[in-house]
Amino acid sequence: MTGPLLVARDLRRTFTSGDRRVAALGGVSLTIAPGETLGLVGGSGCGKSTLARVLTRLVAPEAGSIAFMGDDWLGLEGGSLRAARRHLQMVFQDPLAAFNPRATVGGVLADALRIHAVVPKAERAGEVARLIDRVGLPSDLGGRSIREISGGQRQRVAIARAIAVRPRLVILDEAVSALDVSVRGRILELLVDLQRETGVGYLFISHDLAVVRAVSHRIAVMAEGRIVEEGPASSVIAAPSSGVLKDLIGAVPRLNGKPA
Ligand SMILES: Nc1ncnc2c1ncn2[C@@H]1O[C@H](COP(=O)(O)OP(=O)(O)O)[C@@H](O)[C@H]1O
Ligand SMILES: [Mg+2]
Incomplete structure (x- = not known):
């Protein structure tokens, strides 16, 4: 396959609870190349899981488009949806529920x-x-x-x-967040090895920047339903522009220069 694996454009999704409206996704666009890991980081409630659920079609967006392997992913039905689904897998934080x-x-x-x-x-x-x-x-x-x-x-x-x-793409939503540090490290190594062997792409979602940094080629930073900055992992971390990312870097001892 040439060209991007997944292209999402201007995804929007609002939730209403009581008289409160939350723009969980306020216009999110992103691209993932074949064999690439895009890390998605951001604080609790910024919309990461909603994005994962929209990309896997567990939640319908109110607006926006998704091209997956060149197809209009949101428009697929029946047999072509089943065939494409095989190529987009998801791993959750608590697989017991799944x-x-x-x-x-x-x-x-x-x-x-x-x-x-x-x-x-x-x-x-x-x-x-x-x-x-x-x-x-x-x-x-x-x-x-x-x-x-x-x-x-x-x-x-x-x-x-x-x-x-x-599959061509696996979306991992806080997949290692509940695990202790040594188990987490071994699972991250496994993911990297599998990617090297199979060329699978990952959307790797976590609130923990250190974990995202360990596996991602590119990093996107989310806040309040939007991607506020994005770029190659090393340059995004070396020169953060958003307040969210500066705070996340400050919270990781190994990245802010202080001893762990
Ligand atoms: N099914 C839902 N019903 C109502 N509100 C929701 C629902 N899912 C998510 N939200 C709200 O959308 C926002 C983003 O949530 P979420 O995508 O789970 O964030 P994150 O994964 O980054 O912690 C939060 O304010 C959350 O309360
Ligand atoms: Mg979440």
Whole structure:
């Protein structure tokens, strides 16, 4: 594929709660290239998850357009939507909510392979074993239920499920935020390795600038429903222009020059 993987233009979405109207997205535009990681950072409530949900079509925007792999993503229906969906996967902060907790790890992965007919049926069990190994989980975990495993293991299963269908783009919304520091570091390494192997693009969303910095080629900074600055990761952090980003940099000891 030549050209950008995803182009979003002027996305708008308002929520009303009681007599309060919140412009969760006040006109957001962004571009992600194939194989690229765009980091999206910003404080709580600035609209990051709404953007993720609009991009995955869990929430409809009131205005704006999204081109994904060259198609009008918001206009796709039926079989062409199902086919394109395979290529846009999402990983949430708490994958427990996204799994049937009684399902087994192997069952979750086999289902993903079956739904999108990724490999012939006869190769499915082998592919499940390969995925479990690829995300660094012990081979005997396949028979365990999602409920029984740790949060870090569950997040590896969520990543395995996302990459099982060989997508072009994975949106990760606070995907490592609930994990302790060492588990988080290993999962970030896994994501970078998988990107190198498969050329998958990521939209990596976090309120934590240090985490975003560790994996992103470019960084976009969001505040009050808008992207307030954007650019290559190193130059955005070296010369922040928005108050939001200056505050986020100040909160990260390794980035503001103070010892951790
Ligand atoms: N389903 C919803 N109903 C009402 N308000 C919502 C809903 N989803 C998000 N919001 C509001 O939209 C704003 C942005 O929320 P969100 O996208 O979750 O931000 P973030 O992920 O950056 O913390 C917040 O003010 C939030 O309360
Ligand atoms: Mg959020």
